[in-house]
Amino acid sequence: MISNVTTDSRTGLETREMVLNMGPQHPSTHGVLRLEVVTDGELVVKAIPHIGYLHRCFEKHAEALSYQTVIPYVDRLDYLASMNNDLGYAIAVETLMGKSEKTKIELSDRVEYIRVVVAELNRIASHLMLLGTFTMDLGAITPFTWLFRDREYILDLFEEVSGARLLYNYIRVGGVSYDFPPGFEKKITDFIDETLEPHMAECDDLITFNKIFIERAADVGVVSSEEALAWALSGPMLRGSGVGFDLRKDDPYSVYDRFDFEVAVGDGRYGPIGSCWDRYYVRRLEIDESIKIIRQALEQMPDATEPDEVRSAIPKTVRPPEGEVYVRTENPRGELGFFVRSDGSANPFRIKGRSPCFCNLSIMERLSEGCLIADLITILGSVDIVLGEVDR
């Protein structure tokens, strides 16, 4: 066991480090994560994350399935942002298929806009979840219920369009599975105008600029921008440290280059840049940016020119040419990459999901040195992990 016994030179008292186990079941590890915490009283010497409790062998399964039927598995990677996972995977396979004239897929504009709208709605839902659970870990229980109330509206919208509340199997390789039902666009805009924006203003009043919250979060878990890049952090973890890199702007995919939106970057207004509060605030601002994108997408979206247009480009069998690509998209948690290798058959030869949380969590051990146990919870909450993605 790791317990160093040290003797204090002045008093001659022996002190011993304590090894605590946080998890796998614990109210605030957000899933089955085990943190082995070595503490010296209240001060953490080291917190080593042990993962693998939710490993479901996604990559091995994928080798036995066909490309379209991998999509429900991809949903379950980051189960809070299923649409974004689907989108990332579909774009990866479509990119690989686009390398050969025979298998190239032409997506209609309507499909692209539908994909963007649901992906951004899911980003909002995922960030609402994070804002709620992060503040709950710090003791403010009320924002959790307020934000989840709003998330429920989004889940209702998703239920209407895809049939499921959380794991949608909606975006397919070559299209989406169902078009928007009539009146759906108006429901989305009504929700954003009447519910989401006023509620986000309330949430800001309550917690975002609360002095206690800022004191708890603004000095803690600071990641410098060099470290963030060296550890391959992405998403709000990276942008919270001041690096304004967003795949939707810097390496645009789908139709993201047609929208006008800002990239939220942490500015260190309450403490050093790269603190937990910066990351929290980046996610809060990203909700606003997603709202902008959704509004523009709904305006620009063309009507369906033919019935069932959204499924017309889906190929009967997905059989990409031989080769391997790495395609990345912006998940709410960061850069979701799919390394897809095809050997010309209808089953993938190898799919590797590079999940953002896997890389974001690896910095946990470094960040935890020298913080207090309460800070450990704060840092873990601000990394925004979903164990399904970390363990796959």
Added chain:
Amino acid sequence: MEALATLLAETTGLTGVPHIVWMIIGGLTAAGIATAVMGVTPLLLVYVERKVSAHVQDRLGPMRTGFHGLLQTLADAFKLLFKEQIEPEQSDKLLFVLAPGVVFMGAFAALAALPLGMGITAADLNVGLMYILAMTSVSVVGIIMAGWASNNKWSLLGAMRSAAQIVSYEVPASFGVLTAVVLAGSLNMGEISAAQSGGIWNWFVFQSPFGFLAFVMLFIAGLAETNRVPFDIPEAESELVAGYHTEYSGMRFAFFFMAEYVNMLIVACLGAVLFLGGWNGVLPGEPVFAGIPWLLAKVAVLMYVIVWLRWVLPRLRVDQLMTVGWKVLVPLTMVTVLGAAVQVLSPPSTQIVFRIVAWAMTGVVVLISIRAWRQTAHVPIRKKELASRAVA
């Protein structure tokens, strides 16, 4: 208690019974009433807490057991009574069993010196305040026993934090109490209340700006003494599961529970008696029903505020808590004691200045509190949204 004994002797008209018998009967009656208070207060408070938290979080709370859930806590109490009391195998059996008793006893004993109305006190001690402060400190021993005997590192951490917190906040609490003592000139709770008679402008919060400051400090220190948010780090669910009472179940857990709520009652009662005029009414003159309704009303308002704060604020980290206690509250309360002494020794013609300043400060804080309350505690369930969702 003398009054009660003589009252009993006179009403029954039995002569020849030694006075000590009346004293014993009087004492047992008072103890019976105190036990009833210990039992009923948590029931009421838990219901209030659940309803207030529900309304803050935009939901309804218990609605099914009894009219609007009034019988809910009774049901919970029954459940706790019949629950199996588990003892961890390697716990220190004697301490494990004694700890809830010690904690309970601290709160229970302090009830003896609390006044209920004019002349109605179980034990009208000349040093009533000292006695109450001393008794509430006894709970610390029980908490440490509970944390140690549970054989659980998380409980131990919670107990250590709690002990440090309670002991640290005794100092500003005592100074706050001392300010009232200086203003009134006595340690007797009855005499302090009597010094505030003559209308609302004689209450210490309105009589002296130092009284107002001391009231706020005492309230904050009281929150810390009872482990309530924002100082509930010993019981932080997201970090320590439940802190020092993790391993307790059944009636033993109920004891901790009751002790916590009665501590809240004691703090509220102290605040009301020392600074808000005790059993005196708003208008000058003898209060009705010996002032019992007035005192209960003030205690109720303070308890509501304590409950409301729990659902609105995040919690402070342990070192921030200590900083607030030692570096902010202790100097400020020292200043209030000195200021109160200065005010008492100042000529009567300057008292009006002090009163005006006190009114101004109190008014500002009350207005801010009402605005905050309206934003958070009374979030109406939006009927329009419910209607629009029903259509979909």
Added chain:
Amino acid sequence: MTTEDIRDRLIEEFGEESIFAILQTEIEPEIEIAAGAVLDAAQFLKGQGDLSFDVLMCLSALDVPTLAKKPKRKPKIDDESEAPPQEAEPEPEPIHQLAVVYHLFSVVHKHRLALKTFVAVDEPHVPSVIAVWPAADWHEREAFDMMGIQFDGHPFLKRILLPDDWEGHPLRKDYETQETYDVNDEAILVPKHTTATPEPVAPATADE
């Protein structure tokens, strides 16, 4: 910079014994390098100002059981007339290899690169690039766990997703699931974990 230019820079620095051809040029170009040169190439790619690949986006492991072994590169001969007569090349035998693919990105120059290296399945040793990009820590542990590739120089190469006493490497094509799983208490140990962050290479500035 394009992949061809980067490959030219690498050949200048390391020579043709270590840097091989560009694979799958129509799909996504990947530079194949020798396993032994991985760490030096990584430091070079990160350190040089006009390359400065400061982000390791992804490190994937592949099992390529039927890949034919590449014929050895012939040294350049100046005078054709002195060349020995060409012998018919024998059919290359298929050998079982594992591959590691590195996907790199430069935030400064916004260019990407894919590097690929092959190792034989019975001696799968690749130098660890953890000293260059700390992000490789968990990626290499996962590649070891799933594919069995040994990363030399990694300070804590233990299984990460599977239990410590699991047998076999699941993502290999010839993997057979074990019929029973008996918990081996000595294998599941909690060894003292030393700090796993060696000195990183100093980041390059854009105007170098």
